[in-house]
Structure formats: C-alpha cells, structure tokens
Amino acid sequence: MTAASVPTLCAAPRSFALSRSCRRQIESGNAMTRRFGSAVRATSLQPEESAKGVDSGSGSKLSSWTSVRQERWDGELAVEGSLPLWLSGTYLRNGPGLWDVGDHTFHHVFDGYAMVVRVSFRRGRATGAHRQIKSEAYKAARAHGRPILREFSHCPTPANLLERVGNLVGLVSGAAITDNPNIGVLQLGDGRVMCLTETTKGSTLIDPESLETMGRFSYTDRIGGMYMVQSAHPIVTESELLTVLPDLARPGHLVVKMEAGSNERKVIGRVDCRGGPTPGWLHSFAVTENYVVVPEMPLRYSSTSLLKSELAPFYVFDWLPVSGSYMHVMCKSTGKTVASVEVPPFMAFHFINAYEEEGEIIVDCCEHNGDPAIIETLVLHRLRSFRDKDVLPNARVGRFRIPLDGSPYGELETALDPEEHSRGIDMCRINPARLGKKYRYAYACGARRPCNFPNTLIKIDLVEKKAKNWHEEGAVPSEPFFVARPGATDEDDGVVISIVSSDDGEGYALVLDAATFEEIGRVRFPYGLPYGMHGCWIPAKN
Numbered sequence: 001m002t003a004a005s006v007p008t009l010c011a012a013p014r015s016f017a018l019s020r021s022c023r024r025q026i027e028s029g030n031a032m033t034r035r036f037g038s039a040v041r042a043t044s045l046q047p048e049e050s051a052k053g054v055d056s057g058s059g060s061k062l063s064s065w066t067s068v069r070q071e072r073w074d075g076e077l078a079v080e081g082s083l084p085l086w087l088s089g090t091y092l093r094n095g096p097g098l099w100d101v102g103d104h105t106f107h108h109v110f111d112g113y114a115m116v117v118r119v120s121f122r123r124g125r126a127t128g129a130h131r132q133i134k135s136e137a138y139k140a141a142r143a144h145g146r147p148i149l150r151e152f153s154h155c156p157t158p159a160n161l162l163e164r165v166g167n168l169v170g171l172v173s174g175a176a177i178t179d180n181p182n183i184g185v186l187q188l189g190d191g192r193v194m195c196l197t198e199t200t201k202g203s204t205l206i207d208p209e210s211l212e213t214m215g216r217f218s219y220t221d222r223i224g225g226m227y228m229v230q231s232a233h234p235i236v237t238e239s240e241l242l243t244v245l246p247d248l249a250r251p252g253h254l255v256v257k258m259e260a261g262s263n264e265r266k267v268i269g270r271v272d273c274r275g276g277p278t279p280g281w282l283h284s285f286a287v288t289e290n291y292v293v294v295p296e297m298p299l300r301y302s303s304t305s306l307l308k309s310e311l312a313p314f315y316v317f318d319w320l321p322v323s324g325s326y327m328h329v330m331c332k333s334t335g336k337t338v339a340s341v342e343v344p345p346f347m348a349f350h351f352i353n354a355y356e357e358e359g360e361i362i363v364d365c366c367e368h369n370g371d372p373a374i375i376e377t378l379v380l381h382r383l384r385s386f387r388d389k390d391v392l393p394n395a396r397v398g399r400f401r402i403p404l405d406g407s408p409y410g411e412l413e414t415a416l417d418p419e420e421h422s423r424g425i426d427m428c429r430i431n432p433a434r435l436g437k438k439y440r441y442a443y444a445c446g447a448r449r450p451c452n453f454p455n456t457l458i459k460i461d462l463v464e465k466k467a468k469n470w471h472e473e474g475a476v477p478s479e480p481f482f483v484a485r486p487g488a489t490d491e492d493d494g495v496v497i498s499i500v501s502s503d504d505g506e507g508y509a510l511v512l513d514a515a516t517f518e519e520i521g522r523v524r525f526p527y528g529l530p531y532g533m534h535g536c537w538i539p540a541k542n
C-alpha cells in the first residue's frame with residue numbers, strides 16, 4: 001500500500017468542527033495507527049537509507065511529509081548560481097523532522113519531533129547540517145517505541161481512573177506534556193540559541209554550529225503553575241525577549257519580558273479574557289513601537305481536553321465563535337491596557353506586523369477567513385495523499401484597525417485582493433528593521449491552485465496591493481526568511497531564503513533577491529528534507 005492509498009481519517013476539507021465519526025476516529029487514533037501503521041510507514045525512511053523522499057506512488061518523491069531517519073548529517077553543499085559575497089552567516093530552521101517512532105505514526109504535522117537544519121554561507125560557498133533535538137519527549141518515545149508525552153494532536157489515552165488522575169497531576173506539574181521544541185529557533189540578545197514550542201518547558205538551548213542539544217532553558221523566575229504555555233513566537237531584539245503567556249486557570253494573558261543575558265521573565269502586565277471559559281489560542285502576537293497587541297481568538301483551550309486527557313474537536317482547542325473575538329492593546333512601558341475591542345471572528349496562526357497610525361493601531365495577520373478548518377488541512381495523511389486536490393482553505397492578509405479612542409469595536413478588512421496570492425497565505429516574515437513600524441513588504445508562502453498546502457513564495461506589496469510569486473511545479477517551500485544586506489536602507493534590499501522540498505525528492509535552500517523576487521542561487525542538500533516551520537539568521541562575527 002502506498003501513501004496515496006492510505007485511508008483518510010477525516011476527508012471533509014472544510015468544516016467548523018469535526019464530524020462525530022471523524023472525532024471517533026481521531027479518539028481511536030492509536031487503533032487506526034496500528035491498522036494502517038505499515039502503510040504510513042511506507043512513506044518513512046529506514047535508518048540505512050539516505051534521507052531522500054520515498055516515491056508516494058503518485059510519481060512524486062516529495063520529502064516534505066516524510067520523516068528523516070538519520071539523526072544528523074553535516075557537510076559541504078553544492079551551490080548553483082552565485083550567492084552574494086555579503087551573505088555571511090548562518091540560517092537555522094526548526095520544524096518537525098520525525099513523525100514515526102516504533103509502530104506509531106503521528107497524525108498531525110505539528111506533532112513531529114524537532115529537527116533543526118543549518119545552512120551556513122561564507123564567501124559564496126555553503127555548508128549544511130541537520131540534527132534531531134534530544135528533548136525528553138523524543139528520548140522517551142525512542143526508549144518506548146511510541147510517544148509517551150502529550151503532543152499537539154496526540155494524547156496518550158488513560159487506561160483507567162488511576163491513569164486519568166495521574167494525567168491530571170501530570171498536566172498541572174507539566175510532567176505529562178511535551179517539551180518537543182519543534183516550532184521555532186531564535187537567537188537571544190546574549191547570543192544563546194533557543195528552540196521552542198508552546199509548552200514553556202520546551203524551551204531548549206542548542207549549539208548553532210553542531211546543532212547539539214545543550215539542555216533545557218531554565219527560567220529562574222517564579223512564573224509557573226498554570227502558566228505552562230507560551231506563544232511560539234516571542235519577539236526578540238538585541239536587548240530583550242518579549243512574550244505572552246496564556247493563563248489557563250484564570251482566563252487571561254500575562255505579557256512578560258526577559259532581558260538579554262538573563263533567565264528571569266518580568267511581568268509587564270496582564271489582560272483578562274473577555275469571552276469564553278478559557279483563553280484563545282495565541283500562537284503569535286504583534287507589537288508596535290509602544291504597545292503589545294494581545295489577540296483573543298474564538299479557538300479556545302478546551303478545559304475538558306486538558307483535564308480529562310481527551311482530544312477536543314481541534315485537539316486541545318474548541319472553536320467557540322459565540323464567545324467573541326477581541327484585540328487587547330497593552331502599553332509596553334506601563335503594562336496598562338489602553339484598548340480592548342471586539343472584532344469579527346478570526347483564525348490566525350501568524351501576525352505579520354503592527355504599527356501606530358493616527359489614533360489607531362493597524363495589525364496585519366495571515367487570516368484563514370474565520371475558519372479553523374486549516375488545522376485539519378495540516379493532518380499528515382491529507383498532506384500526503386491530497387496533493388492534486390484543491391483542498392487548501394482560503395486565506396487572506398487580514399488587517400485589523402483598533403481605535404485608541406475608547407470605541408468598543410475594531411475592524412477587520414482584507415489588505416489586498418486574495419487572488420494576488422491565490423487565496424493561500426501563511427508563514428510570513430518581514431524585514432526585522434520594520435518591526436512595529438509602518439512597513440510595505442511582507443514575505444510569505446502563498447498558493448498556486450489546485451493545491452493542498454501553500455506551494456509558492458510570495459512578496460506582498462501592501463502599498464501597491466500586489467504580490468510577486470515564486471513557484472516550482474510540485475515543490476513545497478517553507479517560510480521565506482528575509483536577510484538584509486549590511487548597510488541597506490531600502491526595506492527590500494536583501495535576500496529571501498527558503499528551504500524547498502522538490503517533487504523529485506531533492507531538498508535545497510533557495511536564495512531570492514528580495515527586491516526583484518528572482519532566484520539568485522540554490523544550495524543543494526544531498527537529500528530531501530521534511531517541511532520545517534520557522535527560522536532565524538545569525539550573522540557571521542567578522
């Protein structure tokens with residue numbers, strides 16, 4: 001049986017909540033995995049194989065949704081084209097690299113065990129590496145031949161009352177939840193490099209050269225208890241890290257900062273949630289020069305799921321549009337909430353940028369048309385088998401306008417015609433020099449339909465309301481990362497780097513001129529790489 005014929009768990013492409021039968025199937029996920037485990041494993045690599053993608057039966061050898069079985073590799077990379085000589089430094093990208101362990105195959109792309117990829121550029125040449133992160137979750141799964149801790153869509157089912165109580169204690173103590181840091185990687189102002197996920201215990205230090213796991217980042221403050229969850233996208237500058245911690249016990253959000261060189265987070269302020277029994281999912285947030293913008297989405301933590309160790313309609317979340325959607329604005333220097341407005345329902349993983357303009361705050365995000373169906377789009381068997389189907393839900397650049405004059409409502413509009421990017425957009429980046437300021441360009445993954453996943457790179461011009469697209473037939477590019485040319489003054493003077501998995505099973509880092517969005521070069525890995533989430537740039541020292 002090939003990946004293309006793996007039976008689908010939940011085939012309905014667009015639904016607000018999963019049907020009862022789909023939920024039953026997810027709840028009995030372990031049994032499903034046992035039944036179809038060998039089929040799913042057909043897309044995985046055996047240790048002795050290279051990490052190149054396996055033919056899925058559709059003629060494609062795409063490696064995006066295939067585990068890498070080699071724990072590590074490093075070596076020289078072949079360069080095609082000519083890389084700018086000023087491009088000197090290291091691009092790191094984190095993501096889920098391993099979705100199969102023992103007989104168990106994960107269900108969702110967000111479940112995979114973290115793997116970091118490195119591409120180092122120097123004088124027009126490049127070296128590369130990948131390495132599996134040795135989290136406790138990964139080591140326990142390796143030791144037991146199955147996942148032991150709770151991941152995004154995987155919830156070890158308690159066999160009896162004793163185990164149920166154990167899981168509850170494990171939730172409160174954090175012992176039962178994952179530390180698998182598979183979402184982002186960033187360099188702190190003091191030079192330390194951290195991989196992270198949404199569980200606070202997942203923050204993990206790595207060596208940016210060897211990619212070795214150095215150990216857990218231990219926060220020395222006393223912010224613990226039910227603050228076991230954090231945004232996966234802290235905002236990091238040379239001087240500090242700013243982030244938001246959902247309060248699962250008393251619905252609200254704590255905005256905290258940690259100075260470079262310190263392990264101690266300090267509270268800036270707190271906003272109470274206005275709707276729902278629990279906080280909304282806060283994967284990312286936005287800042288302006290003076291404010292922190294805290295979104296409150298109707299996709300909210302499910303207390304039943306957390307307390308009973310069960311899967312909710314959206315894994316650990318419920319979609320509760322009647323609970324309302326809100327945007328809160330906190331002053332960075334005083335911690336006071338200066339605006340809290342109700343907005344139309346929205347669904348966003350990623351905020352692009354925000355800025356202050358004439359009595360209001362503008363906040364842009366990759367918005368999935370107020371529909372959480374995108375979460376189901378990212379289920380692995382759908383990514384593997386629906387490649388020629390047009391099942392990627394529509395998305396747009398959502399632009400919030402938040403008045404600062406005390407008005408109770410904010411607006412949500414579409415910043416440019418979504419046809420400019422074929423109604424697909426996510427995994428956005430900007431020039432970091434424009435963070436919190438009025439800006440013109442955003443880079444993201446977009447769509448060329450039919451597709452089941454974003455398959456283009458796009459440069460969005462928010463002034464002209466146009467997008468430039470890069471596309472290669474059958475390829476899946478990951479987050480386009482902007483690196484400014486040293487000394488640049490124009491917002492788009494630099495390059496955009498994206499790691500691409502191509503249809504023939506190959507993998508390469510693509511380098512585009514950010515101004516023209518034309519290819520300058522590609523740096524080939526000797527094997528295909530799985531899809532990755534977010535990256536960072538570490539400039540060379542000299």
Ligand SMILES: CC(=O)/C=C/C=C(C)/C=C/C1=C(C)CCCC1(C)C
Nearest residue numbers: 110150151152177178198199229316
């Ligand atoms: C976008 C993405 O990759 C999200 C990952 C989210 C994860 C791993 C969430 C983990 C969890 C919590 C934040 C709360 C407690 C349960 C658990 C599902 C482990």
Ligand SMILES: CC(/C=C/C=O)=C\C=C\C=O
Nearest residue numbers: 183349374425426454533
């Ligand atoms: C890959 C993704 C969404 C794609 C939608 O079009 C979201 C990833 C979120 C984690 O960082």
Ligand SMILES: [Fe+2]
Nearest residue numbers: 232283349534
């Ligand atoms: Fe993200």
